[in-house]
Amino acid sequence: MKRILLGAGLGVAAALALAAPAQAAKTLVYCSEGSPENFNPMVNTTGTSFDVSLPVYNNLVEFERGGTKVVPGLAESWEISDDGLTYTFHLRKGAKWHSTGDFKPTRDANADDVLWSFNRQWKNDHPFHKVSGGAYDYFNDMAMPTLLKSIDKVDDYTVKFVLNKVEAPFLANLAMPFAPIQSAEYAEFLQKKNQIDKMDQVPVGTGPFQFVAYQKDAVIRYKAFDQFWGGKAPIDNLVFAITPDAAVRYAKLKAGECNIVPYPNPADLETMKKDTSITLMEQEGLNVGYLAFNTTKKPFDDVRVRRALNMAIDKKAIVDAVYQGAGVPAKNPIPPTMWSYNKDIEDYPFDPERAKKLLAEAGYPDGFETDLWAMPVQRPYNPNAKRMAEMMQADLAKVGVKAKVVQYEWGEYRKRLQAGEHLMGMMGWTGDNGDPDNFLNVLLGCESARIGGSNVAKWCNKEFDDLTVQAKRTTDIAARTKLYEQAQVIFKEEAPWFPVAHSVVHMAVSKNVVDYRVEAFGIHRFYGVDLKQ
Amino acid sequence: MLRFILTRVSLVIPTFLGVTFLTFLLIRLVPGDPIEVRVGERGIPPERLEQLRHELGLDQSLWHQFLDYIGGVLSGDLGLSLVTRNPVLDEFLTLFPATIELAALAMLFATVVGLPAGIIAAVKRGSIFDHGVMGISLTGYSMPIFWWGLLLILFFSVGLGWTPVSGRLDLLYYVEPVTGFMLIDTLLAGEYGAFWSALHHLILPMVVLGTVPLAVVARMTRSAMLEVLGEDYIRTAKAKGLAGKRVIGLHALRNALIPVVTVIGLQVGTLLGGAILTETIFSWPGVGKWLIESINRRDYPALQGGVLLIASTVMAVNLLVDLLYGVLNPRIRHSR
Numbered sequence: 001m002k003r004i005l006l007g008a009g010l011g012v013a014a015a016l017a018l019a020a021p022a023q024a025a026k027t028l029v030y031c032s033e034g035s036p037e038n039f040n041p042m043v044n045t046t047g048t049s050f051d052v053s054l055p056v057y058n059n060l061v062e063f064e065r066g067g068t069k070v071v072p073g074l075a076e077s078w079e080i081s082d083d084g085l086t087y088t089f090h091l092r093k094g095a096k097w098h099s100t101g102d103f104k105p106t107r108d109a110n111a112d113d114v115l116w117s118f119n120r121q122w123k124n125d126h127p128f129h130k131v132s133g134g135a136y137d138y139f140n141d142m143a144m145p146t147l148l149k150s151i152d153k154v155d156d157y158t159v160k161f162v163l164n165k166v167e168a169p170f171l172a173n174l175a176m177p178f179a180p181i182q183s184a185e186y187a188e189f190l191q192k193k194n195q196i197d198k199m200d201q202v203p204v205g206t207g208p209f210q211f212v213a214y215q216k217d218a219v220i221r222y223k224a225f226d227q228f229w230g231g232k233a234p235i236d237n238l239v240f241a242i243t244p245d246a247a248v249r250y251a252k253l254k255a256g257e258c259n260i261v262p263y264p265n266p267a268d269l270e271t272m273k274k275d276t277s278i279t280l281m282e283q284e285g286l287n288v289g290y291l292a293f294n295t296t297k298k299p300f301d302d303v304r305v306r307r308a309l310n311m312a313i314d315k316k317a318i319v320d321a322v323y324q325g326a327g328v329p330a331k332n333p334i335p336p337t338m339w340s341y342n343k344d345i346e347d348y349p350f351d352p353e354r355a356k357k358l359l360a361e362a363g364y365p366d367g368f369e370t371d372l373w374a375m376p377v378q379r380p381y382n383p384n385a386k387r388m389a390e391m392m393q394a395d396l397a398k399v400g401v402k403a404k405v406v407q408y409e410w411g412e413y414r415k416r417l418q419a420g421e422h423l424m425g426m427m428g429w430t431g432d433n434g435d436p437d438n439f440l441n442v443l444l445g446c447e448s449a450r451i452g453g454s455n456v457a458k459w460c461n462k463e464f465d466d467l468t469v470q471a472k473r474t475t476d477i478a479a480r481t482k483l484y485e486q487a488q489v490i491f492k493e494e495a496p497w498f499p500v501a502h503s504v505v506h507m508a509v510s511k512n513v514v515d516y517r518v519e520a521f522g523i524h525r526f527y528g529v530d531l532k533q
Numbered sequence: 534m535l536r537f538i539l540t541r542v543s544l545v546i547p548t549f550l551g552v553t554f555l556t557f558l559l560i561r562l563v564p565g566d567p568i569e570v571r572v573g574e575r576g577i578p579p580e581r582l583e584q585l586r587h588e589l590g591l592d593q594s595l596w597h598q599f600l601d602y603i604g605g606v607l608s609g610d611l612g613l614s615l616v617t618r619n620p621v622l623d624e625f626l627t628l629f630p631a632t633i634e635l636a637a638l639a640m641l642f643a644t645v646v647g648l649p650a651g652i653i654a655a656v657k658r659g660s661i662f663d664h665g666v667m668g669i670s671l672t673g674y675s676m677p678i679f680w681w682g683l684l685l686i687l688f689f690s691v692g693l694g695w696t697p698v699s700g701r702l703d704l705l706y707y708v709e710p711v712t713g714f715m716l717i718d719t720l721l722a723g724e725y726g727a728f729w730s731a732l733h734h735l736i737l738p739m740v741v742l743g744t745v746p747l748a749v750v751a752r753m754t755r756s757a758m759l760e761v762l763g764e765d766y767i768r769t770a771k772a773k774g775l776a777g778k779r780v781i782g783l784h785a786l787r788n789a790l791i792p793v794v795t796v797i798g799l800q801v802g803t804l805l806g807g808a809i810l811t812e813t814i815f816s817w818p819g820v821g822k823w824l825i826e827s828i829n830r831r832d833y834p835a836l837q838g839g840v841l842l843i844a845s846t847v848m849a850v851n852l853l854v855d856l857l858y859g860v861l862n863p864r865i866r867h868s869r
Contacts, residue, residue: 029704035826037616045571132618135585141575197618215710216627217826218701218818239704243816244825247683251691252698411565411572411831418576429574442575454576 025236026531028513030524031243031258035217040200041177042121042139043132050177051524055209055222055238056098057180060089060114060159061171065528066517068286068338068434070175074109074206075159084166084475085149089114091157096227097183098210100202105185109206111153116184118151128187132200138178142432143167166473168480172433177523180205208233208527218242234514234530253278253508259531260516261508262524266383269326269506278508283518284337285505286431288330288439289381291372291392291498292457294423299368306495308358309424310348312399313392319501322388326506330499332488334439337520338431339477340484345492355399367400373417373425377410380522381428381503388426388500419451420458426500427456430522436484441468444491459496541855545848552844553606556837557599560828566591567615567831589615602837611838616830621838625820629842630713631701632812632819636804638735639743644797647747651754651793655762656781667755670748678807682741682814689737696737699816703730738815742807746800753796757789764788791858798854802847 036052037044044050062073075089091114097105120128121139139145147170149162163170173179186204190196203211208230209222220240224233241258243249246265252258254277264272264280272280293300293309300306319329328336331347359367374389375382382388389405396403403424408416417425432438442448445468446460464487471483491497507518514530568577568585577585586592590601605612611621647670654666690698701715702708706727708718716735719728761767762785770780809821816822820839827835 027704038618045573133615135571135588137571140581213707216624216818217822218816219704221707241700241704241816242818243699244813244822245816248686248699248814248816251683251686254691255694255698257698257700409564411569414572414574414576415565415569427574448576450578452576452579452582454574 026234026533027237027239028235028260028526028529028531029239029241029258030260030526031249031252031262032220032240032524033242033246033249033263034244035242036220038132038200039203039211039214040132040182041180042117042136043134043200044178045137047522047524052220052240053180053203054177054207054523054525055527056203056207056211057182057205058095058109058207059175059177059179059181061175063175063434063519063521065525066283066519068172068431068520070171073175074114074181078171080171080475084168084473085163087161087163087170088154089159089161091159092229093157095206095229096225097186097206098204098225100186100204100211103186103189103204105183105204107185109181109183110156111159112156112184113181114159115151115153116187117181118148118179120182121178122148122151127191128196128199131196136178138176138432142173142176142178144173166475168472168475169433169435169437172435172438176433209238230527233527235526238526250508253510256510259510259513260524260526260529264506264508266324266326266378269324272506272508278510279513281507281509281516281518282326282504283520284328284335285380285503285522286335286338286434286520287381287429288333288335288502289327289379289426289428289500290330290333291424291426291500292417293496293498294420294425295457295459295496296420297423299362299364299370300423302362303494304358304362305364307348308355308362308399309396309401310495310498311351311358312355312401313395313498314350315347315498315500316350318388318391321391322382322384323501323503324383326383327501327503330501331492333443333491333497333499334436334484334488335431335502338434338436338439340436340481342485342488345488347492348495352395352399359399359401364400367402369402369404370423371406372396372403373406373408373413373422375410375413375426376407379428380430380505382426382500383503385426415452417456418453420456422456425456429454432521434520436480437468437472440484440487440491441472444496445469457496459494461490461494461496464490464494537859538856541852545852548848549841549845550603553603553837553841554599556840557602557833558595560831560833560836561595563828563831565831567833570829570831602834606841611841612834614827614832614835616827616832616835621834622842624823624835625839625842627710627713628818628820628823631715631817632805632808632821634714634716635735635738635742635811635817635819636801636808638739639804640746640797640800642739642743643746643750643800647750648754648793651751652758652781652786654751655755655758658759663755666751670751672748673744674748674752676744678741678745678810679814681744682737682811685737685741686814697730697734699814701731701734701818702727703734706730738811738817741814742804742811745803745807746797749796749800749803750793754789754793757792758785761785761789795854795858798850798857801850805843805847 034048036049039053041050041053058074060073060075061070064071074092074095076092078087078089080087095109099105119126121136147163147167149164152160154160183204187199190198208225208228210225212221212223214220222238224236226232243252246263249261250268253261293306295301315329319327331345332342334341372389374385393403429443442454444455444459446465448455449458449460467483467487471480474480505518509516512532514532516529568582614621614624650666654663657663686698689696708722708724708727711718711721715731719731767785770784808819809824812819812821813825824839
């Protein structure tokens with residue numbers, strides 16, 4: 001027994017000795033929710049994977065911390081030509097690349113790197129196009145291949161993008177995680193060593209944190225990059241401790257094993273609010289949860305039916321019961337924090353009597369039978385679709401509409417909904433770039449009303465579509481705002497959806513975390529965050 | 534003996550093929566393919582979906598895909614993960630030591646506690662101790678792993694602060710993996726503090742994962758002992774005037790151990806199955822957690838390869854136990 005105790009004592013002593021120098025450095029631990037696919041956001045689609053790349057890379061332009069405003073990244077400044085087709089970016093001088101164990105950069109970031117990175121996603125014959133699977137989902141989704149006419153190097157620090165047509169959200173698109181700048185020199189180095197797969201496994205960027213190591217499924221380590229062009233981060237080390245279970249993440253936060261925790265269990269929010277040992281941060285999310293009517297099918301091709309149903313459901317009761325204070329009722333398709341939100345629009349009142357009258361006018365005095373699709377999973381914009389569906393079902397029954405709740409596995413659900421197999425279906429959206437086009441056009445435009453498209457109301461209204469397309473082809477914000485406000489009026493009149501709510505995003509952080517900002521886009525960034533010692 | 538071994542080994546082949554086919558089929562019966570899972574709310578144009586399916590070979594007939602796969606497996610190629618694009622075998626081998634380390638300690642815990650508990654319960658049959666052990670082991674056997682794990686975390690880690698909540702090693706340490714077994718790697722690196730931390734991190738998951746096998750071992754030991762204690766030769770031994778401890782330790786236990794060894798061997802399957810939940814709760818970077826993510830992402834090759842390798846491990850251990858059983862109990866050998 002004595003020997004065991006002695007061994008234990010030695011162990012503790014050794015732990016303390018080793019821990020001492022490490023404790024002087026500030027280490028921020030983020031308990032992330034899952035393992036990344038790799039370290040290149042170009043080929044990924046999930047927030048989990050974006051989060052691990054964001055510390056390492058810079059884009060040409062970026063979103064400000066905790067906001068949607070586009071601010072300089074590797075590009076110090078830019079000009080847009082009068083016709084809105086040419087974007088000229090002036091790159092920052094002296095932006096240093098990280099080094100790895102064997103790669104030592106010999107030059108700063110320049111125009112070659114920008115060209116290399118965009119061409120990787122764009123050109124099939126690029127030597128790295130096929131690396132890591134080569135499916136550049138976001139690049140394609142944002143219609144980059146059809147939008148881009150050319151990308152040219154003007155000089156070492158100037159790059160010119162020419163577009164085929166005017167695209168107002170283009171700049172915001174470039175700030176999205178899918179468009180990082182990778183090092184052409186590092187790529188060449190890996191090619192020579194015949195290790196091109198390493199490009200996305202051991203990332204080299206110009207960002208505030210340098211990648212150190214990834215122990216698969218367990219821990220990702222970064223250290224603050226001393227030569228970062230924006231100045232060294234206040235913390236010294238950044239660690240992602242992968243913790244898939246939400247209850248365990250909360251336990252780790254309480255035990256002091258992590259500083260920042262994403263995606264708390266909605267059921268834990270009340271407890272967390274009362275918990276004085278932690279801080280629960282919140283921010284209105286850039287999202288919307290809604291019920292879409294399939295406007296191509298009877299009876300929802302009749303606007304009177306759609307309006308009637310908008311009056312038949314008690315929105316406030318649903319938001320209170322399902323979101324439990326973490327959501328605000330929605331009347332427009334875009335969230336209130338987004339520019340061009342039309343606050344003058346009046347929502348349909350909850351009025352079952354008028355709903356009945358309208359239904360009778362439309363030829364359904366006794367109501368009708370319909371389906372009501374509810375997603376099988378919890379989403380940021382809808383914490384409990386099943387419960388929501390049951391409440392809607394009860395309200396609808398009171399005006400004679402018998403709704404049958406339908407559920408499928410999540411992938412299957414989306415596929416069928418996007419194919420338009422439903423009559424009524426719940427869906428939602430989290431914004432990508434803070435531009436109203438990303439909601440109004442993507443979710444309600446004619447182009448996405450096709451089979452498999454994201455307009456699940458399959459609603460194609462010429463007047464609405466003209467307005468949003470016109471807004472996309474103008475770069476003047478004031479003019480665009482007017483157009484979008486008008487489009488929201490049409491949306492309300494035509495009622496292709498029953499908009500439900502915009503949800504609030506929560507982050508739990510320990511008391512010693514200073515200046516963490518909750519991001520509206522559902523990403524997590526740590527540059528600028530400090531720790532009180 | 535050789536004949537016995539050959540018969541047992543030949544039985545492994547159909548099991549192996551069956552497991553391969555079942556995993557292949559079952560994951561494909563789950564709705565949603567790897568591409569649909571990636572797509573999200575945005576949707577995907579049908580042409581692009583077709584193109585991506587083609588690139589992944591998902592547009593071919595099931596039989597074609599299966600024959601392709603089994604061909605690869607037989608030549609030792611488990612394919613690439615659809616998500617990370619790394620060879621499945623590499624990923625598995627990186628993570629498997631963590632699972633083995635956890636499972637081995639859980640089994641050790643189950644045996645070290647379960648065996649004596651079972652013996653004492655049998656010897657003191659009908660006593661409070663006996664009822665206590667049997668009651669506790671029934672509870673342990675029925676305990677949902679997920680709930681049990683969280684309960685222990687809340688009590689020992691959050692409440693008392695005695696053990697870490699989750700993970701495998703304190704974040705202060707970084708030990709370059711050599712064997713993949715944290716207890717060994719930390720010692721090889723000469724980092725005793727890290728070794729201590731790794732041991733600390735193992736306690737709760739070990740107890741959680743070991744609970745069901747512990748219950749099984751205790752109950753099995755008890756009933757095997759009871760049976761043996763009623764045999765004539767035990768009475769003879771006692772009549773010879775041998776000390777009680779010697780009778781139990783030498784004569785009874787050796788015979789009672791035969792079925793217990795089999796049960797312990799069979800628990801390997803339970804352990805690896807239980808590891809999937811335990812690893813998820815304790816953020817343990819082993820193959821269990823990896824398999825769960827592979828299912829969620831419909832990473833067909835990773836899941837197929839993972840299940841196949843785990844099944845092979847279980848089969849290998851069972852085979853070994855069977856052979857060991859033959860050695861321990863000559864009657865088995867001779868009756869075949």
